[in-house]
Amino acid sequence: MTLDPEAIERFRRDTAALLGGLPQAGRPLALAVSGGADSMAMLALAHAAFPGAVIAATVDHRLRAAAAAEARMVAEHCHQLGVPHAILHPVSPIGGSSIQARAREARYALLQHWALAAGAAALCTAHHVEDQAETFLMRAARGAGLAGLAGIRARRALAGGDGTLALIRPLLQWRRAELRAIAANGPFVDDPSNIDPAHDRSRFRQLLDASPDLDPAHLAATASYAAEAQQALEDVTELLWKNRANLAHGRVEIELGDLNRELRRRLARRAIGHILARPFDGTAIEPLLDAIAAGRGATQAGVMVSVRGAAAIFAPAPPRRSH
Structure with a gap:
């Protein structure tokens, strides 16, 4: 697979900015790779930008029959690249209401445990501009406050019983079309749940696609401004707490x-x-x-x-x- 050197350098720069430097020896960059176009593009970029310094994992929630085959596809592709890969499964079946939220909680818990056990410097997910825009719209529609409108953070801490891990999103300034073009050089799958109107995010994705006036880049920029304002308020609150x-x-x-x-x-x-x-x-x-x-x-x-x-x-x- 041949990638544009400028895209590789852009990814290296964006990732290093979130890490506070390049990955250190013995501290690999852990990638959450579902097999979709976005995460497969991230895998390709990370492998090219940091050769020998990345590991990957795929979570099979066991909610779809095709998920096991998709996880094996990612595993085989990682084997060809020479990237260590793991397939992770929830200990208990995921069910009940808000199944996507429950699946997300289980996924992050599994990925955090795996990444910490591997001594990873950080866990990377492939959230991008359109993801940020969808999140902003969903939260605005629910009457969210400033913290909610700040959307997906480029970096935050995953804390749990296993310890604390940095979660970074180096693709938040990248467009979905850019990533899909990169992924087209290798295998990827389209998750049918991404267009299932039973899920909130799918409906807002369809709204964005059908509304040219709702520019995802502008919505994502608004979320980033909200994140800056939220951070400023957190800093003022900390100062007031210390002084008062x-x-x-x-x-x-x-x-x-x-x-x-x-x-x-x-x-x-x-x-x-x-x-x-x-x-x-x-x-x-x-x-x-x-x-x-x-x-x-x-x-x-x-x-x-x-x-x-x-x-x-x-x-x-x-x-x-x-x-």
């Missing part, structure tokens, strides 16, 4: 009175999470913010909140009396 949060006697006291509602929302969630000793991302926090603004006390998720001047005080709620 008084953590003593098992409670949190923090001045919120002079802040706008979004910063109050973020700091209140963080304060509740601190009391609970776990992340708190509750969406039903608006009545609590209304109570704080009115100078009233309230309880949220087992945390009692009282107001003293401009400060809100968060503490564990007392146990309920039994009768």
Whole structure:
């Protein structure tokens, strides 16, 4: 397979920017390769850009009869390239409602465990411009906030029982047509679930394809601007937490009175999470913010909140009396 040297260099540059440098010896780049055109193009680019420094895995969710043959196709192609490959299966059958979400959770858990066991520097997925645009539209239609509109992050941490792994998306600035042209030099498959209208993403993909005014590149750019704004708010929230949060006697006291509602929302969630000793991302926090603004006390998720001047005080709620 002959690839355009400029495409190889572009992929090398995009990947290195997310890794903070080139892959180090003994720390391979792990690729999630489904067998579709996008991930097969990523496999080709990674193999050319970082020869001898990539490994690949395919997850067979056992949800489609053809999936086993597709995984074997990827395995055979990786063998021809000299890329180590693994086929991964969920321990338990995937079923119930929201089957795509459950499959995604199982897939990332399997890939994380495999990549960490291999000592990988990062796990790469083949998300691209159109994926980002679809995600933005789906979340906007559901009334998502800024964090949701930020869409697919170019880099984030996968944390779990096995440890923490960097998840990177080096193709987020690449178009689907570019990747499909690269994949055409080798084998790939088209997953029929990608056009099944039973799935939300498939319907939004069809909407994009049928709506010339909805430019995927512009939607993806908007998502990236939202991601920058989200990061800025996270940085401001961290600074306010360090400067204002008084953590003593098992409670949190923090001045919120002079802040706008979004910063109050973020700091209140963080304060509740601190009391609970776990992340708190509750969406039903608006009545609590209304109570704080009115100078009233309230309880949220087992945390009692009282107001003293401009400060809100968060503490564990007392146990309920039994009768």
